[in-house]
Amino acid sequence: MIRRQRWLGPAMFMPAVIYILALVGVPFVMAFLYSVSDAKVGSVSYHFVGLQNFVSILHNPAFLRALQDSFVFTITSQVLVLIGANILALSLKEAFPGRRFFRFLILLPWVAPVSIGSLGWKWILDSLYSVISWVLVRFHLVNQYDTPMWLGEPKLAMMSVILVHTWHMLPFATVILLAGLTAIPKDIPEAAAVDGAGFFRTTFQITIPMMLPIINVAVLFGAIFTFTDMTVIYILTRGGPYDTTQVIPTEAFFTGILGSDLAEGAAISIFLVPLLIIAAYIALRSAHRAEVT
C-alpha cells in the first residue's frame, strides 16, 4: 500500500507539472535567455550580451513612448471599467423584468471573440463610414466634410482604443462585482435603510467599502490583463498613428516578430515582468482575503 502511494501521487500531478513547465516555464526562460542575447529571427547563432538590450531599449524613444502609453492605456481603461462595472453591478442586482436578458447582454462583449468585436468597432470608428460621425453630422455637431478621424488622430486614436478595450473588459469586472455584491448579506443594506441612510450613503459608505477586497481583485486582474494584451490595439490601429497608441506588448511584437529582432523584443516584453509579478502577488493575496472574510 505505502509503496504504491509513493509513485501514485507524483504520477497524478505530473501532467499539471509538465503542462506548466512546457507552456509557461520554458517560454518564459527562453524569453529571458533571448533578452540577454543577440538572437535574431532566421539565425541560429546565440551570443550572450548581458543587459545590452535593456540599455538599448531604454535609449529608444519609441519604447519610452510605448511604456508611457501602456500606463495611460491601462490606468484610464481600468478606471473606466471600475466606474462602469460598479454602476452596472449595482443596477443589475435589483430584480426587474428582463434582468436575466440584460445580464446576458452585458456578458456578450466578453463571450464574443475579441477580434470580431474589435472588427465591428473598426467599422464604427472608420474614417469614412463611421456611424458615430454620421450621427454627429445629423445633429449638426460636426462638419460633414471634416468628420473626426477616430483612429487617425493621436488623441482620438488613444481615446478610441481605450474605449473599445473598456467595452471588452467591462463584463468580466461586472460579473466579479456582482458576485461580491450578492455576497453582502441582505440585512446590511436594510439596516442602513432603517438607520436613515439614503442611496448614496448606503452605496459609498456601506456597499462599496464592503466590496473593496473583491474590487481590488477585479482591478488588479484587469490591469495585469490590460498590460499584457495587444488585441484591440493590433486590430484597430497597429500602434498608429505615428506610434501614438503603441503599448509594450505591441512594441515587443513589432520589434521582435515583425522586425526580426528577437532579443530586443524579448527584452521589451519582459521589461514589466517584475512589476506585474508584484501586482499579481497583491491580486492573489487580496483574492485570498476576499475569500476568508
Added chain:
Amino acid sequence: MAVVETRKLTKVFKRGNVGAVVNVDLQSREGEFLVLLGPSGSGKTTLLRMIAGLEEPTSGEILIGGKLVNDLTPRERGIAMVFQSYALYPHLSVFKNIVFPLKAQGMPKERRQKQAEWAASLLGIQHLFDRKPRELSGGERQRVALARAIVREPSLFLLDEPLSNLDAKLRASAREELEQFQKRIGTTAIYVTHDQVEAMAMGDRVVVMSQGAVRQIGTPADVYDEPADTFVATFLGSPPMNILPGPDVIVGFRPEHFLPPGVAERMGEHISFGFQISHGEYLGAERVLYGTIAGGAFDGRKAVSRIPATHAVSLPDGSLQTFAVALGDVKFFDPGTEKRTSPRSIPA
C-alpha cells in the same frame, strides 16, 4: 406618541398564495414591550418588517404615532431595528457603527460623540469603540447592535429575534438585561421571537400568531391561563396543555394541574380521570408523567402530568391511578372552531 397601529394589514408574497400576514389588527401602548410570538412561518417577522418599512403591505394600513406611514421609507419612520444577525457594518469600528445613524441624520460631530458615549455607557461597551465587529463575541455584538439602535433615541424599537444567536447561558442573562434596559429607556418595543419562554418573561403583552393571523393578544398570564383557542393552548407551555377531544366539546388542562391522588383531594371541586401511566421522566425539580386517560368519554386519549418533585408519591410506570383537575383549571373549546367556549358539563 409612538403607538403603532396596524389596520387589516395583509401581505401576500405571491399572488394566489395564502398571505404571509392576514388582516392583522394590532395596537401597541406607549412604552410597552410587545412580543410577537409564533412558530416559524407564522408571519411575525414579515409583520415586523412591514412596520419597519422593509416590506410593502399588500393591503391595510400602518400608523405610527397616529400618522399613516404606509408610503414612508424606513428612514422617514423614525424607528430603530435590531436584526437577528445584528447586521453590524463589518468594515466599520464599533464607534463608527454606533454613530452611523447619527451621521445619516446630519448631527454635528461633537453631539455625535456625546450621544454615542451615552448609548455605549448604557450598555457598558465604551471600551470596545475601536474594535471591528469580527473581533467581538456574540454578546458584545448584540450590545453594539442595541447601542446603534438607541443612539438616536427612536420613537419605536423593533427587535427581530435578537437573542437567537447567543448560546443558552448567555441568552438568559441577555434576556433579563434587555428587559431592564427597555424599561429604563421607556421606548415602545416590538419584539419578535419563537421562544415562548422569552415571550412570557419579557412581554408586557404577547401577540400569539399562527399562519399569518393573530390568535390572541394579552398579558403573558392571559395567554397562558386563558388561551383563546387550542393553538394558543398547545403552543404555550412545555409540555403543552392536554387537549382531550370529546364527543361535543374539547377539554383542556395544563399538565401541572393534572395531579395525583393525595393532592387532588385538597383542591375542592374537581374532576377525576383514570390515568394509565406509560412512563415517567425525572427532571430534578419535577416529574413529568406520560400516559393515557382510562375509562369515561376520553378513554385512550393521551395526557401528561407534571408534578413538583416535592410530592414524593410513588407513581410507577405501567400503574393505573386516579388523577384529578380542579374544576377552575379545566378549559373548554368548541370542537368545530377550536375556540374557547363557556364551561359545560363534562361528559362522563
